Amino acid sequence: MSGDKSFDDLNLNKWIIRQCSTIGVKSPTPIQTHCIPEILRGVDCIGAAKTGSGKTLAFALPIIQKLCEDPYGIFALVLTPTRELAYQIADQFAIVGKPINIRCSVIVGGIDMVEQGIQLSRHPHIVVATPGRLADHLESCKTFSLSRIKFLVVDEADRLLGGQFDDQIKTIFASLPKSRQNLFFSATITDTLESLKEISNKEVILYQDPSLAEVATVDQLEQFYVLCSKDVKEAYLVQVIREYREKDEDGSIIIFTDTCKSCQVLSMTLNEVGFDNVALHSMCPQQQRLAGLAKFKSKTVKILFATDVASRGLDIPTVSLVINHSVPKVPKEYIHRVGRTARAGRIGKAITLLTPSDIKLLQSIEELIKTTLKEFKVDETEVGKIFTQISVTKSESFLKLDEGDFFEKSLINKRKKWILEGLDPDEEEAKLFKKYKRKKKKNKVISK
Template sequence: MVEEGGIALFARPPSKLKTRPRKEDNALPKTVTRPAVVSVPPSGAKAGEDDTATFRSLGLSDWMAGVCRGLGMPSPTAVQRACIPAILAGRDVIAVSQTGTGKTAAFALPILQLLARDPFGVFALVLTPTRELALQLADHFRALGSGGALRDAVIIGGVDGQAQARALTQRPHLVVATPGRLAGLLAQDPGLAACLARVRCLVLDEADRMIDLGFEPQVMGVLDAMPSTNLKPEGEEEVVLEADRVYRTTYMFSATMPLAVERLARRYLRRPTVVNIGTAGKATDLVTQRVVMVKENEKPHTLEQELEVLSDDQRIIVFVNTKRQCDAVARQLDGLEYRCTLLHGGKTQDQREESIKGFREDKYNVLVATDVAGRGIDVPNVALVVNYDMPNNIEAYTHRIGRTGRAGRKGIAVTFLTLSDTEVFYDFKKFLEDNNAPVPAALASHEAAKAKPGAVDTRRSAVQYAKK
């Protein structure tokens, strides 16, 4: 009998594994009740937090808990405390959480434990918005699953698609994919959908970013290609599940919850446990936000001033909006003898991986990037994030500054704001106020910050009427 712990978890070759699950391997409860809502204060808050919780007390095996300790995770974070028991109990989960709160381990740990009970075929599928994040997630699973013969396949653009299609047919335990590439492979060869027929755990990671990038049709295409026969029955009331049947559970993780994400959740999740960590879209309290009002031609000198106060061993990410700007800022920093690398969509996949690897290993201490790195890239100890260009929406801003202030460490986010950014003045001012961050007088007093773009100024109409 395969146990939930130790190296024996995935030791048997696929050909010798059972082709049908035993009844006792079905971890789902016999009944599924109405949605549960778990609200947890943001990082740093004390009220309602259970500081005595351990990974073992959440239901993880001694082996999994030992892996966490070995990776420097002595105790679970808030999102892990809320999600791990729900996933182990077979519940669908929606987790809305700030960045840097340990969301990856919140689903990876229970998935690995459930996989130990039925290590046959593609057990888990993780959809995520970017290539870099897909590679990073696969690395996290490998680290957390160390000691077990975990087989994974990463399905992303920029890599030979035929080789990836063959990898799917090799029945890996885990598939981590960007929705565009996986949907493309399924469209070219619909028979590949059979490889996903036994998926027990489906993860939609960074769901809001996948929608932002326009991947909603591809996400739906992948999910619709999977068999509907293993979905739990719909309905708001208590539902009785068949004890000898394997059901698919779906977990959605997102920093924000726009309407399009809610639409996906309503269509594909069944009576989920809803986990709210802090406030959706709010920055963590560990990030100190500062805004500098500048003219466009003042940005290079202002950047130089911001960086020169940091030591050479501190990691810095500079975000820009275009590939051309990325190249220009990198040239400036190279001239100032910073150890600088770039990351944008014009780079090959090998170049992008080398940039992240070099930044993580301190070959470089400054990463200049477009929003391709704004979501999910987890490089520890980033001391400073500079928004050289203000993004055109607050969601992107939130995820950019979330690259610092992670894993309990404090960070700084500096944003260069110009009069070309007036379209976001109103939302940005409100975001700063909601986060108790200082609002520059020039931003607070600007007309564009007083009303949301497109809103009708009823006060002006009233004055005009009074003059008639």
């Protein structure tokens, strides 16, 4: 498919093809082959392909070509669920669009809103944004307008349109012109995306990479579980890493956790016991997130703790091992997480820490991926030896974290969410504070 066609066959300008060549992109991928000509033709597009398949260029290249024919700002809006993905997309626009001095603005949380407002008032050609922060700007300032955009791109569309961002999406869509080209891209086709085709009043093409229907996880991925009780999970985690490091000293490891707090505490704990790592979650300051990700990509640091903000879209091609510290509640999230490894034909390994209460979740995952996970044997004698040290270090990390401003930052986000849900923020905060005090008292007892 992609081998049959070149970029010349896709009706792209010569200078755009030359720019692709300078970044090592010599020939189009299947999703680019199918979507670029249709987007240039002016139809709406729904495209689904695995992470790493070239989805970003599938929409960026035709948008840049249309922009150079009629340049003005704000020409295109790209919505994406995570900050890191927003920066990654903006980088690709900036590199390809350099000859026409393309101006991109990234509008995400964690950055000063006044500074972002100034950027938007200068009418950049491309705005790449997370829904929450863009909705905040639309509700609070009148220095820019989205009423003339030609393109709306919704990246990781299954996640953005899955319900979590409904209020923000509603605010954003209300500010957009009816006459626009809609491009929806995702790693999976869901019922929501299928319904978009039915309700659209324009011609819509839907492309799904055939490989998505074949297998949920690739053959090069070895998948295991480690059965353990909740109380000793962290000791098992450390032992899994130790045993893996005996065989592979240099491989990069991503460890997925369920919450921001868990991610931060585990990162602090492992740093204390000698495993240099960085953490990536939504409570980290934005500059820290970008710096940590850069260290991991460059292999300066070889262990990354992350929430599901790192499970989609990010281009991290050299991960050797994915560890699920928590079993994802939604089986599809497991596919996205383990999809961080065994990429581009490489061998990869995924290990999930499983407690007895997680067995039903594992069964749902195995049913979806049509694969039975094998047990990964860990030296339990060694787990016993390190259990006390790891438990005490984790408790100390909890206390250190609570002495900082993590709880306060989390509370601001929670209050905002409660207000959007129609709950009384003061009542909810009182309930949370009682729970927090009980937990803190318990941790103090454990650390003695």
